[in-house]
Amino acid sequence: MERIAATLFGKTRRAALARLFLDPAREYRLRELARLTGISAGAMQHELKQLVAADLVRRSEQGGQVTYRPNAESPVFDELRSLVEKTSGIGELVRKALQPAARRIRLALIYGSIAKGANRARSDLDLLVVGSIAFGDLVRLLAPVERRIGREVSPRLFGEQDFRERLGRGERFLKSVLRGPHTVLMGQVDDPR
Amino acid sequence: MTLDNLIGRGLEEAETDRQELARYLDRIRRKLADSRQTNISLDSRFDVAFEALLQIALAALRARGYRTTSGAGHQQLAIQALPKTIGIPPGEVRTLDEFRKRRSAGLYLADFEPSAAEVEALVAAADRLQKQLVAWLKAHRPGLVEKAPSPKPGK
Numbered sequence: 240m241e242r243i244a245a246t247l248f249g250k251t252r253r254a255a256l257a258r259l260f261l262d263p264a265r266e267y268r269l270r271e272l273a274r275l276t277g278i279s280a281g282a283m284q285h286e287l288k289q290l291v292a293a294d295l296v297r298r299s300e301q302g303g304q305v306t307y308r309p310n311a312e313s314p315v316f317d318e319l320r321s322l323v324e325k326t327s328g329i330g331e332l333v334r335k336a337l338q339p340a341a342r343r344i345r346l347a348l349i350y351g352s353i354a355k356g357a358n359r360a361r362s363d364l365d366l367l368v369v370g371s372i373a374f375g376d377l378v379r380l381l382a383p384v385e386r387r388i389g390r391e392v393s394p395r396l397f398g399e400q401d402f403r404e405r406l407g408r409g410e411r412f413l414k415s416v417l418r419g420p421h422t423v424l425m426g427q428v429d430d431p432r
Numbered sequence: 433m434t435l436d437n438l439i440g441r442g443l444e445e446a447e448t449d450r451q452e453l454a455r456y457l458d459r460i461r462r463k464l465a466d467s468r469q470t471n472i473s474l475d476s477r478f479d480v481a482f483e484a485l486l487q488i489a490l491a492a493l494r495a496r497g498y499r500t501t502s503g504a505g506h507q508q509l510a511i512q513a514l515p516k517t518i519g520i521p522p523g524e525v526r527t528l529d530e531f532r533k534r535r536s537a538g539l540y541l542a543d544f545e546p547s548a549a550e551v552e553a554l555v556a557a558a559d560r561l562q563k564q565l566v567a568w569l570k571a572h573r574p575g576l577v578e579k580a581p582s583p584k585p586g587k
Contacts, residue, residue, distance in 0.1 A: 375557065378526055378530055393530065395547065398547070402547075410545075
């Protein structure tokens with residue numbers, strides 16, 4: 240996944256987008272963004288200028304303070320958010336964190352407020368996992384992600400058979416998750432690997 | 433942060449005795465047994481297992497000479513105190529607290545229906561915790577768990 244991001248975007252653009260889409264509703268100042276990404280302020284400024292010119296990022300000025308955030312009105316906002324999330328954003332962080340237990344995971348996806356792109360700073364990251372991984376192991380693997388993104392990751396865990404049965408009878412929760420915006424990180428919904 | 437630091441902020445000091453601890457341990461045992469019943473719903477099993485977990489955390493505080501004062505956040509406080517009360521690894525608290533959040537979502541928002549895997553995980557965690565509590569009591573507060581010596585027939 241990192242390879243995809245590295246191919247599509249230069250290092251600075253990738254870092255800027257990953258940070259901006261970590262919390263698309265949040266306003267970042269230039270220096271803050273530079274500090275959080277480890278990119279020099281000059282390079283970051285150059286990057287933001289291009290992103291703003293393409294209308295992918297919105298620049299706001301309030302009380303002499305300039306801030307940036309992803310432009311939710313952009314026609315490619317959803318696609319870009321999903322792409323960034325999968326390749327270098329939260330999705331990639333979670334996917335990497337779960338990698339040591341990949342053999343015990345048939346399906347992992349992000350759903351809820353973050354997948355909708357309307358993630359407020361306080362909301363948990365909702366994650367659905369299907370597989371034989373132990374719940375405690377799942378929480379332990381996600382702990383570094385929680386520290387990194389500054390919010391709690393709330394995993395729902397289903398055994399494979401239980402998941403299929405619930406899908407089969409159209410259970411309310413799974414139906415709403417799968418009908419709503421979600422980002423698949425591992426496996427496939429139709430046929431968990 | 434020590435437990436004493438939390439006095440006036442969710443905890444107060446209060447001595448306990450063998451009878452009180454025995455009541456806690458009995459309830460915990462019954463709830464754990466109920467949580468393994470497979471003829472009741474997963475929701476109910478989750479709830480009763482969580483109550484066992486919570487009472488373990490509360491009993492651990494009692495054994496240390498504290499109790500929670502009423503008010504918001506006392507469940508979370510009791511759970512987060514477990515590394516301090518009976519020495520469970522701090523890394524395990526996050527999992528236990530996740531169960532607390534789920535139970536609240538189910539109880540107050542009707543927004544959580546546990547999966548079989550989640551119920552099994554909670555029941556196993558509560559079961560493990562109960563053993564840790566009993567082991568800790570035996571090692572550190574034997575007076576609270578040992579059977580009272582049966583009165584010898586007098587002369």
